[in-house]
Amino acid sequence: MEKEFLAGMAKVFEEKFGAQAERRYFSPGRVNLIGEHTDYNGGHVFPCAISLGTYALVRDRADAVTRVYSMNLADKGVIEFPMSGLSYDAAKDWANYFMGVVDVFEKAGYKASHGFDIVINGTLPGGAGLSSSASLEVLMSVILNEAFSFGLPMLEMVKLSQQAENKFVGVNCGIMDQFAVGMGKADCAMLLDCNTLDYRYSKIVLKDASIVITNTNKPHSLASSAYNVRRAQCEHALNELREVRPELKALGELSNEAFEKIAGHIAEQLERQRAHHAVFENNRTLEAVAALERDDVAQFGRLMNESHFSLRDDYDVTGRELDTLAEIAWSLPGVIGSRMTGAGFGGSTVSLVKNDAIEAFKEKVAAAYTERIGYAPSFYVASISEGTHRLD
Structure with a gap:
């Protein structure tokens, strides 16, 4: 199933950008099993990353421009943005989640030296409350971190992704969504203390x-x-x-x-x-x-x-x-x-x-x-x- 899904994406990548993608990524959505509206109140949450999420095909570009295309939002077409000096732009729609991450990385001293061509295709239903935005933010963080060998641990990328949503997109969310998306582990939910960021994995055994x-x-x-x-x-x-x-x-x-x-x-x-x-x-x-x-x-x-x-x-x-x-x-x-x-x-x-x-x-x-x-x-x-x- 995943193989055919990615093959379909590869075809679209070649159509849109006239070349083959170099790397492939998956960023999950999350579901919170219990602990709602506690994260920004310094409480505990119990989320897990789920098998629905966002797939990305990526190719490096020689210039400092990024072009992104979402197969889920094909009517928005290819959206372009520079890799420096960004500010929120409603006309760029969903790409603001990627732009926000590029911006907070740059402000934290992690400047991108080139852009990318990216095709994404998600299995997360939009607006379902399964963190499609955090899925995109952590995805872009991982793409940047790997492309430029910034060497950031996942927890640092999670924090930068949250900043992108808070400061760039303007949603005052707590850390849970980005944390669950970035730190997820198969067959486990995470008990996270949002006050201290102490966490532990708890195996989910639901039996039947x-x-x-x-x-x-x-x-x-x-x-x-x-x-x-x-x-x-x-x-x-x-x-x-x-x-x-x-x-x-x-x-x-x-x-x-x-x-x-x-x-x-x-x-x-x-x-x-x-x-x-x-x-x-x-x-x-x-x-x-x-x-x-x-x-x-x-x-x-x-x-x-x-x-x-x-x-x-x-x-x-x-x-x-x-x-x-x-x-x-x-x-x-x-x-x-x-x-x-x-x-x-x-x-x-x-x-x-x-x-x-x-x-x-x-x-x-x-x-x-x-x-x-x-x-x-x-x-x-x-x-x-x-x-x-x-x-x-």
Whole structure:
């Protein structure tokens, strides 16, 4: 399958650029199993890289121009940009993710001495909340690092990729997406402390179950969504808590009990709810990983469901489509747990489903969701992948 996919890309590369590609790469998407909207609150997340992602064919150029073409967005044509002095350009559409990486590398002292011809083709559905943007950013980081022998370790590239999204694209995301995409390991999820960047791999043994991603097919745009508002609300709540706990660096440092004792110092009820989610979701994530590590998949599933309740009721980022998918999933046999994944406001749910129930799950969820929402969802059974790497 991958072989034919890459052969099709090679043909397009020759058509567009009149030469053969020299190198091939794969950069995964990610799904977060639990720990949502905790990353920028200094809490824990539990993501894994997935087998859906972005493939790239690359050839070095002699000049300082890069030309990129996406087979997924063929109508955008070949987009060109210089390898120096870049700023965000809405007309260059998706290429801004690549441009942002080139820019932050240059500002960090890693200047590209030539450009590239690049064709990409992704198996990640856009707008599904599976980190197609981080997939592109880490991909470009790895291409630059290898082409110019910068010698950067993956963790450094992950940080630069996040900077590209924060400073160049203008989405104030935490580190989780780029971290999961870059640091992924087959058959493992990563428990990451976003406050310290301490992490460990945890083997995912689901026995007779699989990870099923269900896309609402409702598009969402992070930059223009309420994402940055939620972040600001949590920062304001943290500042109010610092009046009684000056040493507090992040909401993720609090136990549930410690938070309950001082929550009254957050004046706004809405901000109190946002902070409540950040604290309880962080502790729920630690509990969920412990459950998985002692083979208690059922408890992990229950905590996934609780995560969704909190994202719906305290954080208000689910919306009708995601709630509908989760509610249908909870009612079906063979479903261990189901919750929204990603930033919300559209995107996808992640469900743990018994293997012998997957086909019935797809059929029943599709029928009930289409009836209620008016259009169909899409399904992806994901395996857990390695992080961004060169193929061959």
